[in-house]
Amino acid sequence: MLNLEKMKHPLQTPDMELDKEEIAVLQGLAAGKTIPEISVTLSLTPKSVEIHRQMIMEKLQLFTLADLTKYALQNKLTPLN
Numbered sequence: 001m002l003n004l005e006k007m008k009h010p011l012q013t014p015d016m017e018l019d020k021e022e023i024a025v026l027q028g029l030a031a032g033k034t035i036p037e038i039s040v041t042l043s044l045t046p047k048s049v050e051i052h053r054q055m056i057m058e059k060l061q062l063f064t065l066a067d068l069t070k071y072a073l074q075n076k077l078t079p080l081n
Contacts, residue, residue: 018056023077025052029065030072 018026021042028038028049035053039046053068062068072078 016060018059022052025049026064026068026072027078029053030069030078032049 008059021044024042025038028041033041035046035049036046039049042049044052056068057063060068062071069078073080
């Protein structure tokens with residue numbers, strides 16, 4: 001999982017920006033973790049994780065979990081194991 005303290009800048013592309021928590025949620029989703037598992041790992045409520053997921057999908061214009069996973073892999077946010 002992402003070390004939030006070591007990350008200096010959020011992930012940026014020409015038309016969007018993800019904050020540290022959104023990146024951590026994206027990594028968790030791409031790793032196959034459930035919303036409750038991600039919420040425990042990040043010390044967030046499940047509702048907060050769900051809102052982050054919705055914001056990520058909106059910012060990236062992605063519509064499925066498969067799209068999120070593909071994005072995370074393409075941008076080296078999660079290893080391919």
